[in-house]
Amino acid sequence: MITLENVSKTYKVACREKGLWGAFKSLFNRKYKTIEALKNVTFTIKQGEIVGYIGPNGAGKSTTIKIMTGIISPTSGNCQIDGFNPFKDRQKYVREIGAVFGQRSNLAWDVPVIDSYELLRDIYKIPQSEYEKNLKTLSEKLDLNELLNLPLRQLSLGQRMRCEIAGALLHSPKILFLDEPTIGLDSISKLKVREFIKEMNRGTNLTVILTTHDMNDIDALTNRIILIGKGQKLYDGSFDAIKQQYSKSVLVKVQMAKPYENVQIKGYETISVEGNEVTLKNLPETTFSYVKLVQELEKNYEIVDISTKALELEEIIYSLYKEYEL
C-alpha cells in the first residue's frame, strides 16, 4: 500500500553569520548550506497496519510525513502510495488520506466546530448520507456531541484534538497520518485517543502512520516501529524485540557500608556514585545474576543492601538513541 524507495530530501538553507554585521553582509552575499533531511529511506507498509514512526527531534519524521502526504516532493527516490505519486497526483491522492498534525489546526478558530466540518464536507464533496453517517459514528466514539456547537477557541486541548481527529476522518480516508497526536494531552485524553485509533483500525482496516515521542502510544497501538535518526532509517521491526533486548538491561542500586571513590565491577557499567549509593547497569554481554553480582561486589566492597529495577520504556528508547549515537 505504501512504498518508499531510496527517498532523499535535501534543503538549501541560507546560513548567516552572527551579529549585526553578519546580518548586514548576508544581505549582499548569502551563503547556502545543504542539509540532508532524509537519506535513502526505504520501507513498505501494508494496508491495515499501524506503524509507529519514531526518532528524536530533527530526525526527519515530519519531512517523511510531508513527503507521504504530498506536501513536498522528495529530492530523489520514489514514493508510491495506493497507486499514487503523492506530490504529482496531490489533488486526487489527498482524498484517500487524512492527517492530523498535533501542533496545527485544520478547523476554523472562531466558528462552531460543526461549521468547519460542513466546510470540509463541501471541500471533499462527501455525499450527505456518508457525511451524516461518519459524523454520527465519530461523534459517538470520540464523545463530541456537546462540543460540535462550540467555537473551537472555547475547547480544551484534549477536546480540540478529538475534534481534529474526527475532522480528518469525515471523508472516510484509507490512510491516517498522525503527527504527534497526543502532544500536550493529559492521560485521560491520551487513553481516549489511543483507544479510538485502535478501534478505527480494527473496524475499518484503516492504515495508521503515527509519529510520537510518547512510547506508551506505541506500546498501546502497535508492534511495528520504524526508527529514524539523522535522516536515515535505523531500525524497522517489532517493538517487542527491542523491548526484550533492552529489558535484559537491569539497573542495580547498591547501598555500601561506607562511601567509595571508585567503584568498578567486572561486566557492569557504573552509572552514578552518590555517597553510599552506587548505581550499576549490566553491559550488553553480561546476563544479570544476583548471586554472581553479590559475590563480585563482596570481593572488594562492604555492602549493606542491593535492589534492582528494570528499564522503563522511555529509558529503553533513550538507550536505543544512544546506541545509534543520535
Add this chain to the structure above:
Amino acid sequence: MMSTFSSIFKMNVKQQFQYRTAAISGMVTQFFFGFMQIALFTAFLSQGESEFTVPQMASYIWLQQCFFTLFKYWDTCKPEISEKIVNGDMAYQLIRPMNLYDFWFQTVLSKSFGSFLMRAIPLSLVVVWLPAGLGLMAPVSLLNFLLFLVSAVIGAFLVTAIVMIAYIISLYTLSPAGVFSFLVAVAGLLAGQIVPLPMLPESVQTIFSFFPFRYVSDLPYRIFIGNINGTDALVQIGIQLAWLVGLVLIGKLVMNKKLKKLVVQGG
C-alpha cells in the same frame, strides 16, 4: 465548485460577523472621515472650474466609504493567509483536494465581501438621505447603474487578484509586512482612494491609467456618478476585465511554480 465556494463564503461571512463591535466602531470612523474629506474637497473644488461637481465628489467619497473594506482590501485585510505560510498551517491546506490558488481567492473574496456587507448596508442607508453635495446621490441613469454593478463585481475580483499577488510574493519573502505596506502606500494613491482621481490633472490621470489599481474602485464610482458614460464606460470595463484575467493567470502561474519548491515551515 459552486457549493464549495458557497460554503467557503458562508464560513467567512460568519467569521466576519463575529466582529460586530469592530464593524460598528469602524462605521463611526467612516462617517467622520467621509464628512472631513467632503468638507476639504469642497473647498478645493470651489476654487476653480471643474467638470467634477461637488455632489459628484460627495457621492464618490461615500461610495468609497461604503466599499471601504472591499475595494481597499489590501489595507484592511488580516495577514491570516500569510500567517499560515509562516507558521506552517499551510500544510493542512495542501492536504485538501483543491487548488490552493482557487481556495485562497475564494477565501479573500468572501472575507472582503462579508465585511463589506456588514458596513455598506447601514452606511448607505444613512447617507442617501443627506442633501446633494453632502450625501450620496442616486445613480445618473439606469444604464449607468447597471454598468456600475458590472464593474463593481469585476472590481471586487480584481482587488482579490491583486491581494493574491501580494500573498504570493510573501510566499517568497516569508513576511507579508513589507509587501502589504508597499501595496497600501502605492495602490491607495493610484486607485484614487486618497484623492479622487477626477480631481487630479489630466496628465497624472493618464499615467495612473497604466496601472490596474484605478480599475478596482475609481472606475465603478465614476460610472455611478456619471463621470464616465456610454462607450467609454464599456471600453474601460473591457480594460478592467483584461487586467483581471492577466493578474489571475500570472498569480496562478507563479504560485504553482512556487508550490513545486515549497518548504513548509516548522516541525
